[in-house]
Amino acid sequence: MKIFRKASELVQNLLSIKDTGQSIGLVLTMGKLHDGHLSLIREAQSHNEFVICSIFINPTQFNSEDDFNSYPKTIDDDISKLENIGCNLLFLPEIQDIYPNGLVKNKTVNNFRNILCDKYRPGHFDGVTTVVDIFFNIIKPMHSYFGEKDFQQVKIIKDLVKINHHKIKIIQCPSIRDKTGMSLSSRNYKFSNNQSKTFYKLGNIIKEYINLLKQSEINNLDKLKIELQQNNINKIDYLEIRNENNLEITKDYSEARLFIALYIGDIRIIDNFKLY
Numbered sequence: 470m471k472i473f474r475k476a477s478e479l480v481q482n483l484l485s486i487k488d489t490g491q492s493i494g495l496v497l498t499m500g501k502l503h504d505g506h507l508s509l510i511r512e513a514q515s516h517n518e519f520v521i522c523s524i525f526i527n528p529t530q531f532n533s534e535d536d537f538n539s540y541p542k543t544i545d546d547d548i549s550k551l552e553n554i555g556c557n558l559l560f561l562p563e564i565q566d567i568y569p570n571g572l573v574k575n576k577t578v579n580n581f582r583n584i585l586c587d588k589y590r591p592g593h594f595d596g597v598t599t600v601v602d603i604f605f606n607i608i609k610p611m612h613s614y615f616g617e618k619d620f621q622q623v624k625i626i627k628d629l630v631k632i633n634h635h636k637i638k639i640i641q642c643p644s645i646r647d648k649t650g651m652s653l654s655s656r657n658y659k660f661s662n663n664q665s666k667t668f669y670k671l672g673n674i675i676k677e678y679i680n681l682l683k684q685s686e687i688n689n690l691d692k693l694k695i696e697l698q699q700n701n702i703n704k705i706d707y708l709e710i711r712n713e714n715n716l717e718i719t720k721d722y723s724e725a726r727l728f729i730a731l732y733i734g735d736i737r738i739i740d741n742f743k744l745y
């Protein structure tokens with residue numbers, strides 16, 4: 470696997486790939502790769518001749534310096550996972566190369582804002598769209614793959630592509646879930662034993678609640694909140710049922726998902742679950 474740290478070298482190297490008409494699939498990550506990321510790489514491999522993964526912990530999308538500094542860095546492990554899976558190229562830039570004029574972020578997308586994570590992490594999505602736009606401009610892939618765990622992020626990135634006229638198809642991929650049904654996340658490795666147990670319990674509580682909602686045996690989220698609190702999950706940003714197309718609150722479950730964001734200790738968990 471080729472590894473490039475400088476955008477200019479990467480761009481130079483991609484010329485020959487693009488000249489031969491090979492399609493490029495891109496998977497953007499912040500590292501600490503897990504099976505969710507690897508499934509995106511596999512999906513990219515099945516539709517493109519050349520697959521690029523990037524690892525860049527983007528400072529402008531964090532809400533606190535502590536959170537940014539404590540984000541896991543497991544680059545050697547990540548490189549072996551990418552080599553094992555047969556990824557063609559890893560782009561591993563420095564902050565200076567991505568933000569040569571200092572850390573700036575722009576608000577480009579106005580849809581899907583002020584709700585869900587945007588309400589609780591102001592500015593986060595501006596950091597995301599800024600960095601994704603920079604990567605898209607450097608790499609200009611044909612396809613780029615994003616996981617549904619970050620459902621709102623995928624919607625906002627699809628809008629970014631339209632607004633900035635990128636000729637890139639965004640492919641939305643299902644979450645890879647653990648045995649309790651929760652999506653894998655790079656942050657979960659931080660759990661203590663007790664927190665892992667709480668996470669496991671959370672998965673089971675949600676699974677049961679989803680079944681009740683699907684069978685119309687319950688039509689609100691009050692009991693879910695109480696049950697989470699009884700299991701020491703007290704900091705809940707949101708538990709909401711929204712239409713998966715426009716992200717508006719809905720009572721019609723035919724195209725709806727339950728969206729959650731909550732904390733176990735200081736670890737923030739977001740996920741979403743189909744209700745149909």
Ligand code: PAF
Binds near residue numbers: 499622
């Ligand atoms: O989903 C992520 O890991 C990040 O938000 C992304 C898309 C790599 C941008 O930094």
